[in-house]
Structures are given as C-alpha cells and as structure tokens.
Amino acid sequence: MENKQHFKLAVIPGDGIGEEVIQEGLRVVDHLSKTSNKFTFESDYFPWGCEYYLEHGKMMDEDGLERIKNHDAIYFGAVGYPTVPDHISLWGLRLAICQGFDQWANIRPVEFLPGVEGKLNHPHKEKLNWVLVRENTEGEYSGIGGRNFAGRGPGKEVAVQSSVFTEEGCERVIRHAFDLAMKRDRKKVTSVTKSNAQQYGMVLWDEVFKRVSRDYPEVETDQWLVDAMAARFVLHPEELEVVVASNLHADILSDLGSALAGSLGIAPSANIHLDGRFPSMFESVHGSAPDIAGQGIANPIGTIGSAALMLEHLGLKQEADLINEAIRATTKDGILTADIGGTSSTREVTDAIISHISSKYANV
Template identity: 65%
Template sequence: MTGPAAHTFTIAAVPADGVGTEVVTAGRAVLDALAAASGGAFAFDWTEFPWGCGYYERTGRMMDDDGLDALKGFDAIYFGAVGWPSVPDHISLWGLRLRICQNFDQWANVRPVHFHPGITSPLRKADDTPLDWVVVRENSEGEYAGLGGRNLSGRGPGNEVALQTALFTEKGCERIARFAFELARGRERKKVSSVTKSNAQQYGMVLWDETLSRVARDYPDVETESVLVDAMSAKFVLRPEDLSVVVASNLHADILSDLGSALAGSLGLAASANLNPERRFPSMFEPVHGSAPDIAGRGLANPIGAIGSAALMLDHFGLSAEAGRVRAAIEATTAAGVLTPDVGGKAKTGDVVASIIDQLSS
C-alpha cells in the first residue's frame, strides 16, 4: 500500500463540447498512468467542470458566473474543445475559452508543429528533411482583443456598420517577443521569425515590427528575420526547414499554426499551451482541433493533440523528463501504425490511448 504522493497537482478539467470530452478523458488516462508509475513522486487531483454549449442551452451561460473564481486556485486547466452547431461560435468562444484566456492573462500561446513517424505528411519535403518548429502566438490582444461594435442598424437594412479594432500595445509586443527569443535560445536552431503585415497595417504592425527589432538587439546570439504573413504562409510550404520559432499576432499565429498542423498530417495532432508565464493565474492546455460534431461520440477522435498538450502541462509543472516520456510514447505509437482515421489509420481513440500507456510502461 502506497502513501500520499510527494506532490499532488490540482487540475481543472473542462472537456466542454463534442470530441473534447473524449480527448480529455484520453489525456487524463495517460497522465494518471504516468503518476501511478512514479512511485509516489507525484499525483494529479482532478476536478471536472460541466461547462460548454450543453451548459449554455440549459442555463444561458457558457460557464458559471463565478467560474473564474472557481478556477483560480488550480495549478492548471486542461481543456477539450468548444463549439456546437446549436450555439453561435462567437458566443461559445467568447463565453468560455476566450473568457478564461483573457481574464487569466494567458498571453503566450505555444503551438509546436511536429512531424510524427509513421504519419504521412502532404508535404513531400517531410519525407527526407527533418522538420520541427513552434509557433508562438500573442494570445491577449491583437486582432482578438474584442474591441469594436455594431451600430447604425436604425438606418434600415443594408446600413449597419461593424467595427473590429485590433489592439497592439508596446508591452504586449515586447513580452511576446522576449518569450519567443528566450524559447529560441533553448532550441538547436536559434532563430526567431517574426510575422508581420506592416506594409498594409501601418500602425499596429509597425509598432510590432519596431518592438521586435528593439528586443532582438538584446539577443545577438539569436538569428532574426521579419516576414510578411502572406510570404510566411508560402514559406511554411516551400521552405519549412528554415523555421524554428515563429512569433506572430493573435490572428496570424492562429491561422499559421493550423497550416503547420495540416502539413504535419492532421489538426488532431496539434498540441497547445495558453501560458500565464508570471504564474499569477493558472495556465490552460488544450488540443488545437475543434469539437468535431461530425465524429463526436463515435470513438474516432485523435487524442494525440490532447495528450501532447498534457506533455506541455508536465513541462509547465517542471516534469520535463516525464513530458519527454509521453512524447516518446506518442512517437512509438505512431511509428507502430496505431493511427486514427484522420491520419490514414483504422484505430479508435481508445486504441491509441492503450498503445501510449503500454509504451510508457515499457
């Protein structure tokens, strides 16, 4: 009989909608198996919250009014996916995921782009070129600041005006730039690629460019480039071997990271971390994919994005060796051909989870 763990991490699980419930269950199983094999070194204490579109249909709210207060005391948040056809997307996103990100100042969104063995990429270059990069997304302002409004509807049909204002602050640009440069210092290729559109957006993105350029002077050991977002989308396809850390605004990084995951084989593979680096609030870890209503409840969801997000959470907890073990177990599973349909296989969600847990134990 074992005693209490040396350290217990408290985690708020928010599966939310669709396949989110399936992949959070998968990730929890992997983390609990890892803890059970740790010899009492660590454990996870889970509290699950029922928020999401189903909760909205019952209550008119995506989460409890005091939900943020309920989450504040946890070490981390493990999130599934938000969205369902019966609820408008802007309500579901702003009512839950963005509400958490914005209020907990989770300003650094880290999205690795990783090419797994055994998974065929649509990018021919991936067959014989080592590819591995990470997208760092400014996660608190930019195009998703939520500033603007709709007016003049009283003038009659066809006369309403909508304003959506992107917010760029020097503080926001500087802190995400320094985060990207510090991350690059720890990688084999010490390079930061800044994504911009300052030729057309002459205010906010010029401030972004100027701030990135100023911060770069503090990192003479890190190679730096500035690339227009349209050119960067082409570079993801044509010259991905030249990428290491890509830092971009909220909208640009959101789009580019999805492109990167598609090039790796599937959005179902993509992990992410929404970080409050100062640790004033809990950080949130989630797969990049959506709620996938078309396959929800059928056991077909790819759990690798969620399990990779769990590995990022382990890194955040200082359990880097354990995070490495989870990533190695994922690699061994894909290399063995245990693949869900989105990456050309026939395995069910549970098959992938069982394989990863088996690889952990071996």
C-alpha cells in the same frame, strides 16, 4: 523517498469529442502519476460548454474564473456546437479564460510524426519541427468595436472591429519567443506581421521585435509578411524554428502547419501565464467535431501532447518527454486513427502510448 508534488487540475471537457479526448489524456497522466515517485494529481470537473449554454444561457458560471483560479493548471477539451454561434462559444469560454487569466502566450508546436503521411512534399519531413508563439490576449482578438446604424434601414449597418497592440504586450511575447529559441539546437526567431498594410499596431510590433532582438545576439532573426510566410510554410519549412506572430496570424499559421503535418488532431497547444498569479491552460488545436462524437474514433494525440506540455510547465520535463517519445513510437508502429490514415480507435491509440511509456519508464 522524496516528497511527491501534488497538482490540482481544473478539467473542462467542453463539447463534442472534448469529453472523449480529455479522458484519454487523463489516463496517460494517471498512468505516469502511479508509476512515478514525483507527483500525484486530482481533477475537478467543470461542465461548461455549449450544452451548458443551452441550459443556462451562458457558457460558464458567472464566478467561473474565481472557482478555477487557484488550480495548478487547466485541462481543456474542445468547444463548439452547431446550434450555438461560434462567437458565443469562443468568447464565452475559451477567450474568457485566456483573457481573464492573462494567458498571453499560446505555444503551438508543429511536428511531423513518424508513420503519419504529411501533406507536404519535402525530402526531409522527418526533420521538420518548429513552434508557433502566438500573442494570446490582445491584437486582433481584443474584442473592441461595435455595430451601429442598423436603424437607418436595410443594408446600412456598420461594424467596426479594432485591433489593439500594446508595446508591453508585444515585448513580452516576443521576448518569450527568443527565450524558447535559446533552448533549441538552432537558435532562430522569425517574426510575422502585415505591417505594410497595418501601419500602426504592426509597425509597433516590428519596432519592438528589432529592439528585443538586440538583447539576444546569439539568435538568428528574420521578418516576413504573413502572406509570404504562408507560402514559406509550404515551400521552405526547413527555415522555420520559432515563429512569433499576432493573435490572428499565428492562429491561422499554426493550423496550416498542423495540416501540413497530417492533421489538426495531432496538434497540442498551451496557453501560458508565467508570473504565477493564474493557472495556464492546455488544449489540443482541433475543434469539437460533433459529427464524430461518441464513435470512439477521435484522435487523442493532440490532447495527450497537450498533457505533455502541461507536465513540462509544472516542472515534470522527464515525464513530458516520455509522453512525446511514446506518441512518436505509437505513430511509427502504424497505430493511427482514421484522420491520419489508420483504423485504430481513440482508446487503442492511448493504450499504445501507455504501453510505450511503461516500457521506457524504468530508464527515467
């Protein structure tokens, strides 16, 4: 028997439904590890999030990055709570990890799952499948700026928020998008900017895109302004394969894509660091949904799909494919949570996914 790989996961459930969906994702990974001859794993839990902030005045330990930097991957639930401002929860935890570990590519697949009623009127919805590649560490989320002149009196304060685009940052994420396109049946990359209005950073992006595209003559390309691209998501989604965009634009477009597919609850994502210095982080796109926390009705599909992305990143593509096939089989059977028109509980959906994995695993 071949030696099993052993992986150490840093698990950050976070807030709201984060704890619930993370546990379901880990159940799926645990099932695969017990039935596979390829890997084992262990989980280290970190209680960071808004409750931690309310108790300690910070979203994570001061040495938090140091404590998790040697893990093989980070599995993240959700962050956010009504009594903690969103900019504090985001910058104090998720962005602190993404930027601190230079997780410069955020991968967000969009898939129209069978049995899920999408919000898009398209004759071939079952064939729609594209991926957003989001620049993840600079751009509009660079965090550079400030607030000034409040001392001049009411209504006189000025806020400046700057975007930062480096040629190196643009090139690495654009090149990664082309590398992903080379693995797809249709090799196409679409670049999205707003370079008519943002004439410095996004013109630089456009120039880098054109230069990098010359290294991939097999790949079809096009370029769109973000407002026209939003319309294209709705009107011509069949034209989409790999879409690469800046931090803000891809964030918005990926939520649009997931909503068109039926729910943010089904959308996985990966925050990738590729040169091996730091771990990558895997999380669903949805928020912490404190209004339904503890009711057992949260959709676990996005988080389980993120586990598939995690396993693929760790070199376990067959296991990742099994998870994705099991998700499709489960939704096709009509086993759905309330957000996508069903009546199944969080646990029932996961049980069905595990059952489908079990029925297929003998073929791996």
